[in-house]
Amino acid sequence: MELGDQEVPPAKPDLELDFTGFLQETVGTALSTYGWFILFGCILLYVLKQKFSSNINSLLATTKTSTPPDPNEVVRRQEAVAAARLKMQRELDAQAERYREKQRQLEEEKRRQKIESWESMKEGKSYKVTSHLSQPQEPTATTSTSSSAPKPKPDRRPLRSSGFNPLTGDGGGTCAWRPGRRGPSAGG
Template identity: 55%
Template sequence: MDDVEITDVDDGDMPNKVEKAHHLHNQDLSSLSEAAAELLSQYGWHLLVATVLVSLLIQYLMKRFSQSEDTNSTTPQPQQDVASIVRNQEAMEAARRRMQEELDAKAAIFKEKQKQQEEEKRRQKIEIWESMQQGKSYKGSKKLSETTEEANSSTSALKPKTDRKPLRSADYNPLSGDGGGTCSWRPGRRGPSAGG
């Protein structure tokens, strides 16, 4: 439909009234409220969720900002922690050095004992060789070396020697049936059992 403006010639006030009515029609908020109602009806839940998420995001950012300000204002605290960490590391290093020195001292003592034992063994071997060169028996020096070896090595223990005699004669064979006295073994009869 075409917009046609009708004006009355007799009445000169009428065009002004039409303009005023047209002007009033633009100021009417009913179309705006209808558009808002339609927007809410279509996207109401989406807008509600978006609003809640934005408010939570703002609260989270405010908390992080306030925490960062608190940590910036308390910078001497980490410096104290660094100093205590350095002291602890120095104490641990000193303890390690002491333990290493103790271990080195024990190792030196052990090496010295090993060297003395080797020197003693070498001396005994020389004595045995010299006694053999002179034609003497070396059993006496051998007994001395055995006693020193027993004293030096605490892990070796003497086992008592037992003299075992055979219980039967050497020609005894349990499978042959000979030499067993009155008892002898014979294999059983082959074949089906005699059950009935």
């Protein structure tokens, strides 16, 4: 038996054997070390893709297929905005007119009170006129007993009920901490 009669399979080159051994060693080591991390990372990427694919697709669809708006629709929107602005302006004008009318009435009332006060002072009555002059007043008789009656004391409430807190520094009191002067000390 000769060697020449039998066919011998051709041997693989050494370079190819080294590469496949290196590839198996590297991939096998990486998968055995980081396999679970790679698996969970792939699952996370798949879930994120599923979640945000609709948003990305809709965003891409609106940017690619953005057709110019219908001119009639644009005109209708502008007219609606103009009508809403006109309505709000009319309401504002009506409120301003009511406010001016109220102010005129208050000024007229003050002027009328001043005139009545002046007339009552001319007649020798009290010059202080209350806002209740529109109602008929009864003349008050002054007697000696009414002048000797004790006057009511003003309503004094404790400081706490008025909302004053001395620790906050509010209230405008004169006792407040102030920083010292700047500059060199006056010692010598």
